[in-house]
Amino acid sequence: MTIDWWTLGLQTVNVAVLVWLLARFFWRPVSAMIAERQVAAGKELAEAAARQAEAEKALADIAATRAGLAKEREALLVAAAAEADKERAARLEKATREIAALHDAAKAAVTKEREAALASWRGHAATLAVEIAARLLKRLDGAAVRKAFLDELLHEIGGLTQAQRGDLAGGALELVSAVPLTDAEQAQCRAGLAQALGPDLQLAFTVDAAQIAGFVLRGPRLAVSDSWRGDLDRILAELGDDA
Amino acid sequence: MKSPLASTALFHLGPVPVTEAVAVTWAIMALLAAGAWLATRRLSLQPSRLQACLELIVETVDSQIRDTMQAEPPPYRAFIGTLFAFIFVANWSSLVPGVEPPTAHLETDAALALLVFIAVIWFGIRAGGVGGYLATFASPSPLMIPLNFIESLTRTFSLLVRLFGNVMSGVFVIGIVLSLAGLLVPIPLMALDLLTGAVQAYIFAVLAMVFIAGALGEAKSNKRTPT
Numbered sequence: 001m002t003i004d005w006w007t008l009g010l011q012t013v014n015v016a017v018l019v020w021l022l023a024r025f026f027w028r029p030v031s032a033m034i035a036e037r038q039v040a041a042g043k044e045l046a047e048a049a050a051r052q053a054e055a056e057k058a059l060a061d062i063a064a065t066r067a068g069l070a071k072e073r074e075a076l077l078v079a080a081a082a083e084a085d086k087e088r089a090a091r092l093e094k095a096t097r098e099i100a101a102l103h104d105a106a107k108a109a110v111t112k113e114r115e116a117a118l119a120s121w122r123g124h125a126a127t128l129a130v131e132i133a134a135r136l137l138k139r140l141d142g143a144a145v146r147k148a149f150l151d152e153l154l155h156e157i158g159g160l161t162q163a164q165r166g167d168l169a170g171g172a173l174e175l176v177s178a179v180p181l182t183d184a185e186q187a188q189c190r191a192g193l194a195q196a197l198g199p200d201l202q203l204a205f206t207v208d209a210a211q212i213a214g215f216v217l218r219g220p221r222l223a224v225s226d227s228w229r230g231d232l233d234r235i236l237a238e239l240g241d242d243a
Numbered sequence: 244m245k246s247p248l249a250s251t252a253l254f255h256l257g258p259v260p261v262t263e264a265v266a267v268t269w270a271i272m273a274l275l276a277a278g279a280w281l282a283t284r285r286l287s288l289q290p291s292r293l294q295a296c297l298e299l300i301v302e303t304v305d306s307q308i309r310d311t312m313q314a315e316p317p318p319y320r321a322f323i324g325t326l327f328a329f330i331f332v333a334n335w336s337s338l339v340p341g342v343e344p345p346t347a348h349l350e351t352d353a354a355l356a357l358l359v360f361i362a363v364i365w366f367g368i369r370a371g372g373v374g375g376y377l378a379t380f381a382s383p384s385p386l387m388i389p390l391n392f393i394e395s396l397t398r399t400f401s402l403l404v405r406l407f408g409n410v411m412s413g414v415f416v417i418g419i420v421l422s423l424a425g426l427l428v429p430i431p432l433m434a435l436d437l438l439t440g441a442v443q444a445y446i447f448a449v450l451a452m453v454f455i456a457g458a459l460g461e462a463k464s465n466k467r468t469p470t
Binding site for chain 1: 268
């Protein structure tokens with residue numbers, strides 16, 4: 001067995017050239033395409049991971065927003081409940097005040113009305129009582145009664161001060177009686193008054209049935225009354241003041 | 244019957260005889276190069292079935308390189324892959340009537356073994372430098388330098404003999420059986436020869452990876468810890 005060195009050399013060169021040819025046309029292009037696909041796949045995986053992370057972040061944001069909405073809703077409900085409680089309390093207090101005010105006003109109105117009614121009835125009662133008393137006292141209008149009233153009038157004039165007496169006696173006097181006086185009674189009155197006020201007395205006699213009984217002595221600036229009408233008016237005024 | 248050990252010159256290019264093995268090798272080269280060019284003209288990110296098959300081949304070669312050499316495939320892919328592809332196609336070229344596999348001739352196997360020998364030196368020097376690679380012969384002891392040197396030659400010779408013996412014997416046996424028994428009798432032997440051819444291509448490529456990886460590992464360790 002011999003070796004053909006030319007063939008050995010040619011085959012060596014041939015295989016080396018084949019190595020170069022396949023490296024040029026097969027191994028490098030295919031491996032480059034594999035690497036390119038791996039890069040593309042890696043890029044797509046990275047993009048997918050980024051999208052996934054983005055989606056997870058969006059999901060977390062939505063969850064946080066939902067939690068925030070729930071919290072906000074709860075806070076709004078609490079605030080609304082507190083506001084409602086406050087409004088209810090305010091309205092309740094206002095209603096209570098209004099009720100109390102209405103109650104007080106009604107009570108005051110009732111009291112006032114009752115007082116007015118009471119006063120009215122008291123006035124009617126007093127008027128009626130005075131009327132009854134006046135009618136009863138008319139029956140007592142006799143000479144003795146007039147004498148007693150004259151004495152009482154003179155007693156009152158006697159109780160006046162000197163200045164009051166001056167005011168009373170400073171002009172014409174008018175002696176009012178419930179019934180016309182007899183001459184004797186007029187003389188008796190004139191004598192008593194002259195004694196109390198002085199001798200220069202200008203006295204005129206008038207009749208006023210409203211006086212019931214008694215006398216009213218009217219001067220230019222002062223009047224002295226001692227009649228049942230005056231007493232009843234005073235009593236009636238006192239009853240009115242008491243009411 | 245013609246002896247498979249004999250190389251017949253088909254023609255001469257000046258002083259250079261062009262044998263049948265060389266002519267078949269050229270045909271195989273043309274077939275592989277043209278096929279590779281045609282197959283890789285329209286590569287895209289959306290692979291066709293053909294492109295998927297091509298990528299499967301590349302990834303398988305890469306996987307074998309990673310598993311065997313414990314290194315990244317790009318520097319060795321073209322050499323190892325082409326060795327396997329050429330030997331595989333050359334072994335299976337016997338399917339074509341009248342064609343004798345180039346690997347059944349000593350010169351072709353010697354050329355392949357010589358390329359592996361050169362590749363071991365080249366990748367060894369590239370990994371650890373000239374000193375680093377030469378230091379691998381003194382591993383584990385300078386006393387081993389002669390033995391390591393002889394080993395580097397004998398393992399190359401073993402590559403040559405293994406491939407040549409297996410392919411040549413297959414062709415020889417088929418020729419004998421064909422001449423003795425008739426037309427269809429050698430078919431099972433031809434099928435066995437195809438299996439043997441594929442296995443031998445794989446073994447040759449794996450042994451080339453092992454030899455290169457051995458040179459790489461020792462050269463790298465010598466480069467890191469110079470003695």
